[in-house]
Amino acid sequence: MSGELLSVKNLEVIYKSSGEMVQAVNGINFSLNKGETLGLVGETGAGKTTTALAVLRLLPERTGKILTGSISFDGKNLLELNDEEMRLKVRGKRIAMIFQDPMTALNPVMSVCDQIAEAIRYHSDKVDKNEIDKKVDHVLEMVGISPSRKHEYPHQFSGGMKQRVVIAIALSCEPDLLIADEPTTALDVTIQAQVLAMMGELRNRLGTAMVLITHDLGVVAQICDKVAVMYAGELIETGTLEDIFVEKEHHPYTMGLFGAIPNLGGESKRLHPIAGIMPDPTELPVGCNFQERCPHVMSICLDTNPEPYVNGTHSIACHLFTEKCNVGGDNYE
Amino acid sequence: MKNSTVNDKIDKEVKDARRVTKNSHFFEIWNRMKRDKNCVISLTFIGLLFFVAIFANFLIDESLVTTQNVAERIQGPSSAHWFGTDLYGRDIFARVVYGSRISLSIGILTTIFATAIGSFLGAVAAYFGGKIDNIITRVSDIFIAIPEQLMAMVVVAAVGATPISVMVALGVVVIPNRCRLVRSTVLGIVDTEYVEAARACGMSDISIIIKEVMPNTLGPIIVVSTQGVASLILTVSSLSYLGVGIQPPTPEWGAIIFEAREFLRIAPYMCLLPGAVIALTALAFNLVGDGLRDALDPRLKD
Amino acid sequence: MSKINNDAPLLEIKNLKKYYDIGSNSKLHAVDNITASIAKGNTLGVVGESGCGKTTLGRTILKLIEPTDGEILFEGTNIAKLSRNQMRSFRKSMQIIFQDPYSSLNPRKSVYDIIATPLRMNKTCSDRNKMEEQIKSIMDICGLPSRLLNSYPHELDGGRRQRICIARALVLDPKFIVCDEPVSALDVSIQAQILNLLMDLQDEMGLTYMFITHDLSVIKHISTEIMVMYLGVCVERAPSVEMFKNPIHPYTRVLLSAILVPNISSRNKRLELVRGELTNPIDPQPGCRFSPRCEYSNDYCIGKDIELREVSPNHFVACSYIQDFKP
Numbered sequence: 001m002s003g004e005l006l007s008v009k010n011l012e013v014i015y016k017s018s019g020e021m022v023q024a025v026n027g028i029n030f031s032l033n034k035g036e037t038l039g040l041v042g043e044t045g046a047g048k049t050t051t052a053l054a055v056l057r058l059l060p061e062r063t064g065k066i067l068t069g070s071i072s073f074d075g076k077n078l079l080e081l082n083d084e085e086m087r088l089k090v091r092g093k094r095i096a097m098i099f100q101d102p103m104t105a106l107n108p109v110m111s112v113c114d115q116i117a118e119a120i121r122y123h124s125d126k127v128d129k130n131e132i133d134k135k136v137d138h139v140l141e142m143v144g145i146s147p148s149r150k151h152e153y154p155h156q157f158s159g160g161m162k163q164r165v166v167i168a169i170a171l172s173c174e175p176d177l178l179i180a181d182e183p184t185t186a187l188d189v190t191i192q193a194q195v196l197a198m199m200g201e202l203r204n205r206l207g208t209a210m211v212l213i214t215h216d217l218g219v220v221a222q223i224c225d226k227v228a229v230m231y232a233g234e235l236i237e238t239g240t241l242e243d244i245f246v247e248k249e250h251h252p253y254t255m256g257l258f259g260a261i262p263n264l265g266g267e268s269k270r271l272h273p274i275a276g277i278m279p280d281p282t283e284l285p286v287g288c289n290f291q292e293r294c295p296h297v298m299s300i301c302l303d304t305n306p307e308p309y310v311n312g313t314h315s316i317a318c319h320l321f322t323e324k325c326n327v328g329g330d331n332y333e
Numbered sequence: 334m335k336n337s338t339v340n341d342k343i344d345k346e347v348k349d350a351r352r353v354t355k356n357s358h359f360f361e362i363w364n365r366m367k368r369d370k371n372c373v374i375s376l377t378f379i380g381l382l383f384f385v386a387i388f389a390n391f392l393i394d395e396s397l398v399t400t401q402n403v404a405e406r407i408q409g410p411s412s413a414h415w416f417g418t419d420l421y422g423r424d425i426f427a428r429v430v431y432g433s434r435i436s437l438s439i440g441i442l443t444t445i446f447a448t449a450i451g452s453f454l455g456a457v458a459a460y461f462g463g464k465i466d467n468i469i470t471r472v473s474d475i476f477i478a479i480p481e482q483l484m485a486m487v488v489v490a491a492v493g494a495t496p497i498s499v500m501v502a503l504g505v506v507v508i509p510n511r512c513r514l515v516r517s518t519v520l521g522i523v524d525t526e527y528v529e530a531a532r533a534c535g536m537s538d539i540s541i542i543i544k545e546v547m548p549n550t551l552g553p554i555i556v557v558s559t560q561g562v563a564s565l566i567l568t569v570s571s572l573s574y575l576g577v578g579i580q581p582p583t584p585e586w587g588a589i590i591f592e593a594r595e596f597l598r599i600a601p602y603m604c605l606l607p608g609a610v611i612a613l614t615a616l617a618f619n620l621v622g623d624g625l626r627d628a629l630d631p632r633l634k635d
Numbered sequence: 636m637s638k639i640n641n642d643a644p645l646l647e648i649k650n651l652k653k654y655y656d657i658g659s660n661s662k663l664h665a666v667d668n669i670t671a672s673i674a675k676g677n678t679l680g681v682v683g684e685s686g687c688g689k690t691t692l693g694r695t696i697l698k699l700i701e702p703t704d705g706e707i708l709f710e711g712t713n714i715a716k717l718s719r720n721q722m723r724s725f726r727k728s729m730q731i732i733f734q735d736p737y738s739s740l741n742p743r744k745s746v747y748d749i750i751a752t753p754l755r756m757n758k759t760c761s762d763r764n765k766m767e768e769q770i771k772s773i774m775d776i777c778g779l780p781s782r783l784l785n786s787y788p789h790e791l792d793g794g795r796r797q798r799i800c801i802a803r804a805l806v807l808d809p810k811f812i813v814c815d816e817p818v819s820a821l822d823v824s825i826q827a828q829i830l831n832l833l834m835d836l837q838d839e840m841g842l843t844y845m846f847i848t849h850d851l852s853v854i855k856h857i858s859t860e861i862m863v864m865y866l867g868v869c870v871e872r873a874p875s876v877e878m879f880k881n882p883i884h885p886y887t888r889v890l891l892s893a894i895l896v897p898n899i900s901s902r903n904k905r906l907e908l909v910r911g912e913l914t915n916p917i918d919p920q921p922g923c924r925f926s927p928r929c930e931y932s933n934d935y936c937i938g939k940d941i942e943l944r945e946v947s948p949n950h951f952v953a954c955s956y957i958q959d960f961k962p
Contacts, residue, residue: 188684218895273827526739
């Protein structure tokens, strides 16, 4: 469980299209140890998927570009590898990725068995058909699908089962890191619970590290060890689970997120939304990106980008903390 | 780090205000089209062609189209006769200019009417489904099976070769083609929620088809139609060349080449220059169609 | 939160059914024998997962889908068998807000046109100036700045688009609105804004809602009464507070326990997981449709359809085991 596996430093990613340049990710830093699960939290447009694609160097060729930064995986800088090395040695084999929509992630004309076998053959030295078959059976059992169904086609499975197959393909080569981009968002809540429980179990059994991208803090609380909150292309708060869910000091956006979640326990009828909307990446304000929605905005926020305030494992990029001001009695929970 | 000043804030508000009022679909599409050089050049060419066709009377004396001057027959291009003269001594350039009226009007009018009828039928077929869809689709399948030229020849042989009969003959072939295109586009729209919302506020089916559905099919229709104009101009010309279209002495482009075909070896300019005009016109319409398609869906470019 | 109103309800549905013909004499039971009523000013929350029929129910009540059988009583009049023309006059009072703000707005129409369409359809406003005034006032109520009057949907984000959908539904001054998962496609912070807006509008304009969702936490805030659906049938129905305090049907309990709270104290609690997958809604056998997946299922659960029984005031459950059920 020790040893750093992934370390991202100062990553900047842009999208260029018909003359316009958009800053999607603006200098983020995070790291992940072997076997740990990081929850990358943020709303639509925050840049989470872009970050994941950047790690795997899967950004759209003509429009996406990594400007600067380093992505160090198991000691090696991924940005120094050429595309063929990434393809043969890293993608699928050491870092696997699963996406949100299980309906379109599987090839509709190949049986489930063939798709898993294809992944195994591509990334390992196994050539013996029997060995591969046995591995396919083993992997299907791991994800809770009866091996008798392996010759069926994707359309014969439900959404939750399809997502299990996708996870099976991803884990069949026993990668060191799994990046899951909103894997349960499209699933019903009871199926989500099943799939998350299964992912947690597998993660424990295989020792796989995981980056779980989600907008759901409930999912994060259930399965993650570390949390990173992203807003408009920047990481505004990072920390361990305790730092985020137990500590009282938070970035105002994080506080707003907690406050906006409908509360099963509370008595009050009204919710406490965060006013306004996330700024358009083509028109980011000077200074802190959250200034227009922040209830604690100060004059320094309007022209200076906040430096992260670090308290042990907990890091918050907000002037409230670097200025050592008190948030006061405001509590959105 | 930049300092944000009052001016910056005002600029932002002005930009905000401008952004939300001017960005109608058409403006954005026009902007994108302007960036495609081929498209701009083609549009200019077509504009010129239209200008010349409409104001031909003021530019060139109409009599030149029919005046025969045996003394000056089969002369190459010169300053007096830009495209030279034909076997009767008539000025070819004048004939091409006046002929543009016929080719353009047949091409464009046929496209407009046939597209309107075909699109409406396609939308009705997709919207109502069931028996109506079956009937419309089967009938249009029958007509699609017949090649354009063949259909035109049959109609012309039956009714005689006038511009109207050629238009009707070609229209009959274009209608089922548009019908199919619009039907497949509408099938994707018919289940959307904004159509359901229209039903929920009491709109009648015909209103929904015309006001909610068809405006969303304009994109593919316009693209296919501009390229369709090119194809029709070529077809009209080839019909005249085959002798079953517009008959000489009407100066339709294909008819001009028809008359010049015996002289291809001696006086190639008689065929080649009018032929070049036909080709350039068709090319221009095709490029405009390409530009429109890219402007309407810029994602396709990347 | 409005009290349970015991006057004549605004909307009542009795034994409502919608079956789809699948060919060779098979029928898909999308909505099977649903009975409910909503009093004026209240909200009926309909909750269930995909395939439970809640979306079909919402659209059938508005006659966007023709019901197979049953009654739909709007202010006492049965509209179930009315023709499309006869329904026109009711359409002003019954509206719908859809889930996906990206596909529920015509991309070729400006905000003004979208909101004006219902007005034009029902010929309520002849004067162009007055129409613009009315539209601006509705936009204001829904939190849309009037400078967006000539904007197009593709320029606006999900939250603003959903506000346009709400404005479109409100412009005819309806009495009843079916909200079909109106916040599911929105980000958490925007969800909260839209939910607050819907609740404020209900208070100010005396609206009655049927709020359809799969998210139990959202429904607690907005509903007076909650109905849980599974494979086309109602398995439990109770006032909102009671439902959360005392859920009885095993499926309701599973749904509640599957909600992941942003709280690490619940991290290692064993989720009351349900086994297996949804069964087939085509030609279902008589009996409880949840029994193949239910922990407590036994012989009483199959062979005969289970009726809804009142276990406490206004709290109905369709479960054969309830007498002996120990939560």
